[in-house]
Amino acid sequence: MAGRWFSGGRRTVISFDEYREHVLSLGSPVSTETLPLHAADGMVTAEPIFARFAVPPFDNSAMDGFAVRADDVADLPVTLRVSADIPAGRTDVPELEPGTAMRIMTGAPLPSGADTVIQVEKTENAGQNMASEAPEEVTFLETASTGANVRMAGEDIAAGELALEAGVRLGPTQLSALASIGHGYVCVHRKPVIGILSTGSELRRPGESLLPGQIPDSNSTLVRLMVRAAGGKDVVLSTSSDDPAHLAATLEKHGAYLDGLITTGGVSAGAFDVVKEHLRSRGVDFVSVAQQPGKPQGSGLVTLAGRQIPIVCLPGNPVSVFVSMKVYGEAMIATLAGMRDTTIPWQTWQTGTSWRTPEGRAQFMPVVAENGFVVPAASGGSGSHLVYSLMKTRGLAYVPADVDEIAEGDAVKVWWL
Ligand SMILES: Nc1nc2c(c(=O)[nH]1)N[C@H]1C(S)=C(S)[C@@H](COP(=O)(O)OP(=O)(O)OC[C@H]3O[C@@H](n4cnc5c(N)ncnc54)[C@H](O)[C@@H]3O)O[C@H]1N2
Numbered sequence: 001m002a003g004r005w006f007s008g009g010r011r012t013v014i015s016f017d018e019y020r021e022h023v024l025s026l027g028s029p030v031s032t033e034t035l036p037l038h039a040a041d042g043m044v045t046a047e048p049i050f051a052r053f054a055v056p057p058f059d060n061s062a063m064d065g066f067a068v069r070a071d072d073v074a075d076l077p078v079t080l081r082v083s084a085d086i087p088a089g090r091t092d093v094p095e096l097e098p099g100t101a102m103r104i105m106t107g108a109p110l111p112s113g114a115d116t117v118i119q120v121e122k123t124e125n126a127g128q129n130m131a132s133e134a135p136e137e138v139t140f141l142e143t144a145s146t147g148a149n150v151r152m153a154g155e156d157i158a159a160g161e162l163a164l165e166a167g168v169r170l171g172p173t174q175l176s177a178l179a180s181i182g183h184g185y186v187c188v189h190r191k192p193v194i195g196i197l198s199t200g201s202e203l204r205r206p207g208e209s210l211l212p213g214q215i216p217d218s219n220s221t222l223v224r225l226m227v228r229a230a231g232g233k234d235v236v237l238s239t240s241s242d243d244p245a246h247l248a249a250t251l252e253k254h255g256a257y258l259d260g261l262i263t264t265g266g267v268s269a270g271a272f273d274v275v276k277e278h279l280r281s282r283g284v285d286f287v288s289v290a291q292q293p294g295k296p297q298g299s300g301l302v303t304l305a306g307r308q309i310p311i312v313c314l315p316g317n318p319v320s321v322f323v324s325m326k327v328y329g330e331a332m333i334a335t336l337a338g339m340r341d342t343t344i345p346w347q348t349w350q351t352g353t354s355w356r357t358p359e360g361r362a363q364f365m366p367v368v369a370e371n372g373f374v375v376p377a378a379s380g381g382s383g384s385h386l387v388y389s390l391m392k393t394r395g396l397a398y399v400p401a402d403v404d405e406i407a408e409g410d411a412v413k414v415w416w417l
């Protein structure tokens with residue numbers, strides 16, 4: 001839908017919700033690959049995954065102790081002959097005869113005929129009962145109800161059940177779940193390759209000394225790491241000058257392998273806003289979003305090296321970049337990466353203080369939680385240049401455009417990060 005907002009050189013003002021929907025509509029999931037589980041961390045499932053095995057795969061003991069029939073230990077005291085020893089991993093467990101017990105370890109398969117495990121601490125001479133040789137007999141000091149300390153096959157998930165839908169991001173717990181249900185490999189969308197380009201003649205590399213008027217490029221570091229955290233593969237193309245020819249050459253050179261592009265800076269009303277100047281005739285819409293920070297934005301589909309790829313152009317101010325990455329950059333990456341659920345997980349919290357918000361613009365306030373209430377993370381509030389204080393942020397509070405003041409105790413939506 002590139003071009004739908006740009007008319008006659010005037011910027012259209014649109015709402016945050018409408019703009020985010022537009023960014024989400026730009027890309028489509030990249031191709032897939034099949035990887036060993038550990039290599040798929042942070043990637044997104046490309047197909048539904050079903051359980052090959054149940055969890056647990058067999059009835060087993062939750063305790064080190066003795067497998068019994070509950071009926072045999074109903075009346076105490078009782079001493080039973082120990083007919084077998086079942087360590088975890090034993091695969092040839094005999095049936096439990098009535099009136100006998102078997103020593104059993106945590107995770108070991110419950111013998112057929114048994115319905116209960118009594119933990120070793122509830123037997124006489126508990127210390128000796130866990131010696132390397134199983135005792136010949138065991139005396140129970142306490143009884144247990146039928147089924148105690150038994151973990152039933154399939155109580156977590158049954159074999160054949162749908163375990164994960166397509167479009168779900170995988171992390172350590174999802175991947176260990178896949179291992180437990182019988183998978184060694186998983187089919188995922190490959191990580192979308194995202195080019196990152198920060199523009200501005202005032203920028204110097206991190207660590208370089210500055211002349212008056214120059215500043216360190218902090219956005220490249222911020223964006224590349226946020227791309228990575230969002231499941232993309234980051235490629236910093238260059239920290240460009242304000243020269244349109246240099247920008248054009250950089251994009252042409254790298255366009256062939258990119259799946260998406262994120263730029264920072266050069267999108268507002270200035271005379272040297274190179275990103276806007278170069279890209280607005282090439283399919284990118286530049287708009288004003290009714291929000292603070294992050295008002296000037298650009299997005300669309302650009303053709304690079306004969307391929308169309310989605311692009312988001314973020315404003316240069318670092319806090320604007322952070323907010324815009326969270327709500328737009330990550331949305332674009334999520335679409336490319338194949339994520340199904342891209343809704344923001346807002347929670348409603350009460351504020352612990354008052355603050356002012358800009359008239360007619362929704363506000364994204366960097367916040368922390370303090371004694372159960374939400375407060376601005378830094379004394380400068382949502383000022384878009386406060387790059388040092390940004391590290392204090394633990395969440396973004398959202399104040400709608402029609403609210404121009406937050407009072408202590410007001411309810412706000414918060415996205416905890
Ligand atoms: N006349 C107007 N001026 C501005 C408007 C406006 O509507 N009319 N909007 C303001 C808002 S809001 C924002 S946000 C900024 C966005 O400006 P640009 O996207 O064009 O960004 P730049 O001018 O290049 O830079 C803005 C600011 O950020 C610093 N910066 C830029 N790149 C980096 C970087 N890689 N690392 C660290 N800091 C960076 C730059 O030095 C500027 O201070 O425009 C307002 N102006």
Ligand code: MOO
Nearest residue numbers: 293294295320384
């Ligand atoms: O909207 Mo700008 O992003 O205020 O700083």
